[in-house]
Amino acid sequence: MKIDKSLPARKYKLYATWKRDMETLELPFPREWSHKEFNLPPDWKKIALKKMEEVVNKYRSVKLFLDICVKCGACTDKCPFFLGTLDPNNMPVARQDLFRSVYKKYFTLTGKIFGALVGAEELTEEMVELWYTYFYQCSQCRRCSVFCPYGIDTAEIMIAAREVLTAIGLSPRSLTEAIAKCETIGNHMGIPPAALLSAIQFAEEEIKEETGIEIKVPINKKGAEILYVPPSADFFGGPHWGTLKGVIKMFHQIGLDYTISTYASEGGNFGTWLGYEHMKKINKKLVEEARRLGVKWILGGECGHMWRVIHAFMDTMNGPLDFLEEPVSPITGTKFKHAASTKMVHICEFTADLIKHGKLKLDPSKNDQYIVTYHDSCNPARVMGLIEEPRYILKNVCRNYVELDPNVNREKTICCCAGGGLLADETIELRLKAVRPKIEAIKRTGANFLACICAIDKAAFTEYSDHFKLNITVGGVHELVGNALVFD
Amino acid sequence: MDPILFFIGSITPYIAFFVLIFGLAYRVVRWLSIPIPFRFPVAPAPVTRLGVLKRMSLDLFVFRSLLKGNKKLWIGGYVFHVALAITLISHILNVYFHYIWDVVGYFWYEAVLYSGIFFLAALIFLFVRRIVLPNVRYISKISDYIILILLIAIVFLGVYMRSFGLIDISAVSTYMYSLLTFNPTAPPDNIYFLTHYILAQILFIYIPFSKVSHLIGWILSTTRNKRNITRWRRHVNPWDYPVKIMTWEEYYEKFKDELETIGPGGERK
Ligand code: SF4
Ligand code: SF4
Numbered sequence: 001m002k003i004d005k006s007l008p009a010r011k012y013k014l015y016a017t018w019k020r021d022m023e024t025l026e027l028p029f030p031r032e033w034s035h036k037e038f039n040l041p042p043d044w045k046k047i048a049l050k051k052m053e054e055v056v057n058k059y060r061s062v063k064l065f066l067d068i069c070v071k072c073g074a075c076t077d078k079c080p081f082f083l084g085t086l087d088p089n090n091m092p093v094a095r096q097d098l099f100r101s102v103y104k105k106y107f108t109l110t111g112k113i114f115g116a117l118v119g120a121e122e123l124t125e126e127m128v129e130l131w132y133t134y135f136y137q138c139s140q141c142r143r144c145s146v147f148c149p150y151g152i153d154t155a156e157i158m159i160a161a162r163e164v165l166t167a168i169g170l171s172p173r174s175l176t177e178a179i180a181k182c183e184t185i186g187n188h189m190g191i192p193p194a195a196l197l198s199a200i201q202f203a204e205e206e207i208k209e210e211t212g213i214e215i216k217v218p219i220n221k222k223g224a225e226i227l228y229v230p231p232s233a234d235f236f237g238g239p240h241w242g243t244l245k246g247v248i249k250m251f252h253q254i255g256l257d258y259t260i261s262t263y264a265s266e267g268g269n270f271g272t273w274l275g276y277e278h279m280k281k282i283n284k285k286l287v288e289e290a291r292r293l294g295v296k297w298i299l300g301g302e303c304g305h306m307w308r309v310i311h312a313f314m315d316t317m318n319g320p321l322d323f324l325e326e327p328v329s330p331i332t333g334t335k336f337k338h339a340a341s342t343k344m345v346h347i348c349e350f351t352a353d354l355i356k357h358g359k360l361k362l363d364p365s366k367n368d369q370y371i372v373t374y375h376d377s378c379n380p381a382r383v384m385g386l387i388e389e390p391r392y393i394l395k396n397v398c399r400n401y402v403e404l405d406p407n408v409n410r411e412k413t414i415c416c417c418a419g420g421g422l423l424a425d426e427t428i429e430l431r432l433k434a435v436r437p438k439i440e441a442i443k444r445t446g447a448n449f450l451a452c453i454c455a456i457d458k459a460a461f462t463e464y465s466d467h468f469k470l471n472i473t474v475g476g477v478h479e480l481v482g483n484a485l486v487f488d
Numbered sequence: 489m490d491p492i493l494f495f496i497g498s499i500t501p502y503i504a505f506f507v508l509i510f511g512l513a514y515r516v517v518r519w520l521s522i523p524i525p526f527r528f529p530v531a532p533a534p535v536t537r538l539g540v541l542k543r544m545s546l547d548l549f550v551f552r553s554l555l556k557g558n559k560k561l562w563i564g565g566y567v568f569h570v571a572l573a574i575t576l577i578s579h580i581l582n583v584y585f586h587y588i589w590d591v592v593g594y595f596w597y598e599a600v601l602y603s604g605i606f607f608l609a610a611l612i613f614l615f616v617r618r619i620v621l622p623n624v625r626y627i628s629k630i631s632d633y634i635i636l637i638l639l640i641a642i643v644f645l646g647v648y649m650r651s652f653g654l655i656d657i658s659a660v661s662t663y664m665y666s667l668l669t670f671n672p673t674a675p676p677d678n679i680y681f682l683t684h685y686i687l688a689q690i691l692f693i694y695i696p697f698s699k700v701s702h703l704i705g706w707i708l709s710t711t712r713n714k715r716n717i718t719r720w721r722r723h724v725n726p727w728d729y730p731v732k733i734m735t736w737e738e739y740y741e742k743f744k745d746e747l748e749t750i751g752p753g754g755e756r757k
Contacts, residue, residue, distance in 0.1 A: 001623040058727060060522040061710045067515070068705035071632050072565065073624040074557040088626045097627060110631075110697045118698075119629035142711075145530045147557030149547065149565075150702060151711035153530060183734060193754065194746035219756040220747075262747070262754065263739050276525075281731045292736050312528045315722045338535075342719035385531030385716055411532055412556075 001077050002086055009087035012430040014136045014172030014421065021173070021180040025278065029169030038128065044168045045123055049106055051167040055160035056103065062160045065152045066100050069093060075144040075152070080414050081137050084433030089134045092144035092154040098130055099161045132170050135161050137430065139422055140273065141378035141415035158420075163275045171274060174424035178270045179278050186285075187232030187266035196262050199235040203245050213487050215252045220293070221259035225330060227290050228258045230301030231268040233455035239462045239474045240455055243302050246482025247347065253485055254331045254359060258299070264289035267306040268455060272313075273421045280317045283309050287318045297327040298344040302476045304379040304454030305419055307346060311384045315342040332357040346380075348389040348453060351481060355396045362484045367398035370473070372480065373447035375404070375438070375461070376413035377454035387411070390453055390477050397484040398449075405441040414438040416452075418460035431460065432467055439468050450474045489674045496686055497675035501667055504689035511696025512704055519708050527723040533716035540715055547712065564613045571607035575600055575643075582657060583664045597657070604647040611640045635698065638691055645684040655681050 013035035022030035028047075033039040041047070056063040075092040077083065082090035089095060097119065104111030104120035111120030121127065140155035165171065181190035191199070200217045208214055218224060228251070234244040251258055264286045271278030290298050300310055315321065324343040327336040334353045336345045354360050374394055380386040387410050394401050408414045417434040418427075442450060450461055450472050461474040489497075534540050546552040551569075555562045578600035615636045618628050649655040659676040666673040675682065695701065707713065740747060740754065747754035 001621065003622045003626055005626075057522055058525065060519060060524045060708070061528075063522055064519050064705055064708055064710075067519075068699060068702035068709075070699045070702055071624075071627050071629070072554075072561060073621070073627060074554055074561055076623040076627065078557065088623065091623060091627065093627050108697075114631070117629070117634075118631040142530055145711055147553055149551055149554045150706045151530055151547075151553065151709045153528075153711045156528070156711075186739065192746055193743050194749055197750050197756070216756070219750050220754045221757050222755060262743075262750070263736055277731060281733050284731060284733050288733070288736065310719075312718050313526055315718065316526055316725050317728060319722050337720065338717070339719040341722045344719065382531050383528070385533060387532060411530075 003088040003091075004086040005088065007087050007089060009081065009085040009090055009137060009430060010130075010133055012137060012427055013133050014174050014424055015426055017171045017173050017176040021176045022169070022171075024180045024184060025176060027169070027171060027176070028167055031169065033169070035132070038125075038132070038170060040125065040128070040168060040170075044128075048123060048128070048164055048168050051164045052103065053107065055163055056107065059156065059160055061153065061156045065096070065150075065157055066103050068150055069096065069100070069152055070149075072149065075148050075154075078144045078147050079138075079154075080141075080143070080417050080434040080437065081139075081430070084417075084436055085430065089130065090137055092138075092148075092152075095134050095138055096152070096154055096157050098127070098134055099157060102127060128165075128168070128170070131161065131165060135165060136172055136421060137427075139378070139415050139417055139420035141419060142382045143378065143412070143414065146382065146411055159273075159275070162273065166275055172421055172424070174427075175270045175274050175421040179274060179282070182266050182270065182282050183278075186263055187235075188268055188270055189232045189236050191232055191235055191265065193262040196235055196265055199237075200260075203241070203248060207245055207249060211249070211487055213249075213252065215248060217248055218259040220261055220263070222292075223294050224259035225257040225296050226259075227264070227286075227293055227295040227298045228260050228301065229264055229267040229286055229298060230260070231303035231306055231455035232266045233268070233303075233459065234301060235265065239458040240476065242479030242482060243458075243476030246476065246478035246480070246485075247301065249482045249485050250351065250354075250360065250478065253361065253487065254354065256330065259293065259295070261289045261293065267301055267303050267310075269306055269309045270421070272305050272309055273419075276317075279309060279313065283314055284318050287314075287321060290321075291323055296325040297339075298324070299347060299350055300344055301347050302453040302455065302478060304377040304456060307386070308379040308383045310342065310344050314344065329353055331359050346384070346386060346389070348380075348386060348393060348477060351478070352389040352392045355393060360481075361486045361488075362397055362481075363486045364397050364399050364484050366484050366486075367449075367480050368400070370398060370449035370480070371400040371402060371445075371447045372398045372449045372451055373402050373404055373442060373445045374477075375416070375442075375450055375452045375457060376410055377452055377457050378413060378415035378419060380453055381411055381413050385411075386453075390451070393477055393481060394451055397480045402445045402447055404445060408438055408441045414441075416454070416457045416460040418456050423456055423460060428463070432464065435460075435464055439464060439470070442472065443468075443470065448472050449480070451477050451480060453477050490677075493674050493677060496682065496689075497663070498667075498672040500686075500689050501672075504692040508692040508695055511693075512701065515696055515701050516704055516708075519705065523726045524710055524723075525725040525727065527714050527718045528710065529714040529716055530711040531716055533714065535716050535720075537715065540713055544707070544713060547706070561617070564610050564617065567606055568610035568614060571603045571610060574603035575607055575646075578603065583661045584668065601647065601650045604643055604650070608640065608643045608647055611636060611643060615640065631698065635694070635700065638687060638694075642684055642687045642691065645680055645687070649678075649680040649684070654678070
């Protein structure tokens with residue numbers, strides 16, 4: 001495996017958080033700074049080390065992973081950001097080592113005694129610069145963990161490491177801008193209630209033109225049976241639009257008693273990538289809204305990292321959700337036992353169950369213009385293990401379905417390279433390099449529709465397909481479901 | 489008894505053993521003392537305990553994750569660990585239980601020599617790999633080479649003295665027995681054996697402080713040993729703390745006019 005020691009990826013840095021957003025979010029050290037000029041607070045080193053001590057004593061996995069990596073190198077060529085840039089600091093283990101070396105220096109006996117001999121290094125301003133650069137070149141996709149003999153998960157180390165960066169006042173605008181909007185307006189996109197209403201009305205009109213059916217989507221409706229929470233991108237248009245319409249049409253066909261909410265109009269959770277506190281805050285809104293509306297359970301839309309939070313963290317952070325009921329599909333009677341505690345079901349689980357019970361009127365030939373392939377987003381695949389359901393749906397709503405190369409598919413998927421806060425204009429060059437193996441795989445299938453169940457995927461792949469001249473439509477699984485639905 | 493022989497034959501072995509056992513125990517206790525805030529296995533993950541056992545066993549006995557990721561390294565690593573296991577077992581059987589040779593046959597007596605040879609070959613492979621492959625060289629610290637050199641030296645001396653019959657195993661055995669009964673006699677005054685022995689003691693002491701602690705640590709890996717049941721059974725985070733968010737009432741105040749266009753109280757049915 002070749003590497004490029006000139007560290008070519010060092011030039012890609014996310015832009016700095018605005019001072020006003022730091023104030024809104026009450027982040028430490030609100031000030032003017034940039035990705036070139038950090039303007040660190042005077043006692044930054046003390047603060048960083050204190051935070052570091054805190055995180056290694058808060059997350060067992062982090063300390064364990066820092067301690068037991070044997071430097072075998074099995075993970076080195078598994079990270080898309082390394083494959084794309086050949087920058088050695090983007091090898092998962094080297095990325096961890098940026099953190100590990102400092103941990104060793106200050107918190108281990110061998111590091112204190114033997115120093116560089118065991119890879120211990122001082123925490124310097126240059127190190128902080130490397131941290132900010134490379135910790136934000138990890139999409140936290142967990143691909144490296146699949147191949148590591150001990151399952152060492154760079155993503156978990158990055159969660160902790162970014163908390164340290166945030167503590168000394170370093171965080172990227174690509175995350176904080178969206179978080180600030182989410183916490184003050186209701187969603188990452190900053191769509192206020194009236195605009196959200198217009199978006200929905202617009203979707204309703206389009207559906208009427210296309211199918212002749214009249215639908216009125218319930219909003220903030222108290223006492224509905226189910227609260228449906230999509231990522232807010234779905235209200236925004238673009239490659240997400242078809243998914244919103246598909247879902248609305250499907251709910252109409254089965255006569256579901258549901259509502260969407262303007263207050264909890266964001267399923268996504270950019271807080272995930274900044275740290276515990278904001279992840280919990282953004283997620284809490286969902287829980288509180290379900291309580292206020294008095295729904296029975298929650299249905300979640302097509303979004304990747306949203307499901308990382310819901311599947312793995314929600315119940316822990318904002319549970320127990322006793323005031324909700326164990327989810328039961330009102331149409332098929334299926335009990336979603338696997339969601340008995342969190343009370344939140346993935347739209348693909350819900351739809352796959354509908355199809356299995358023959359409750360949807362589908363004509364897959366309506367998608368005949370498409371050769372469809374499916375991109376596993378990292379979170380559904382490697383956090384939830386949601387791999388079969390979307391495929392099952394796709395095979396039922398279209399007739400030309402092809403799989404991607406097994407090396408970049410299913411749990412081995414190469415992500416869209418835009419998660420983890422990397423969906424920003426300033427990283428486009430980096431992302432285009434990193435995603436290349438996936439793009440090549442997509443090309444080889446000859447598909448002209450890339451189905452995914454993640455809003456970031458949809459945004460990113462649309463961007464990439466323009467750039468690589470892919471001639472492919474990017475859309476949601478439920479866009480195809482919507483296309484195939486027949487109304488009589 | 490010669491004071492040096494006494495020191496490395498009767499004092500340091502106990503220290504080395506003590507450090508190894510208590511060092512590792514301390515490591516494990518330290519890890520266990522840190523909470524697991526989330527149940528966050530890498531999927532697809534099993535939902536039953538039996539499934540976790542299967543997943544972990546495959547990782548232990550077949551190195552399945554490594555096999556998925558890197559076949560060449562898998563061969564090197566696998567031969568290394570299997571040879572290590574056989575070498576350890578035969579050491580114990582040979583030096584502590586040589587009186588059962590008649591019972592178990594001379595298999596283990598011979599086995600250690602051959603496993604040693606494979607062991608050595610694997611070690612040299614791993615060492616060369618570490619130097620030759622640019623990606624692996626980049627992530628290697630001096631200590632990563634030192635541990636390999638230490639192992640190579642130990643194994644080489646062992647293989648060397650056994651292949652040329654330079655050591656009387658029953659003498660070693662007698663000495664080891666005396667150690668075991670806390671009544672140590674002088675170790676065989678054999679330069680090959682003594683060097684092999686001292687290096688092994690250094691290795692013992694080094695293990696708990698180093699990456700070699702993966703020999704226990706892997707069991708605690710939360711991405712592998714957790715069941716994928718997080719939406720089904722609640723996992724509690726002991727250091728969780730409350731957060732404050734914009735409430736619906738605050739939100740309603742802020743967007744009152746807009747919400748009323750949706751419907752009374754923001755509701756559209
Ligand atoms: S989590 Fe993904 S992006 Fe991060 S180091 Fe691992 S493979 Fe690379
Ligand atoms: S595969 Fe795991 S143990 Fe090996 S170098 Fe990577 S993180 Fe370390």
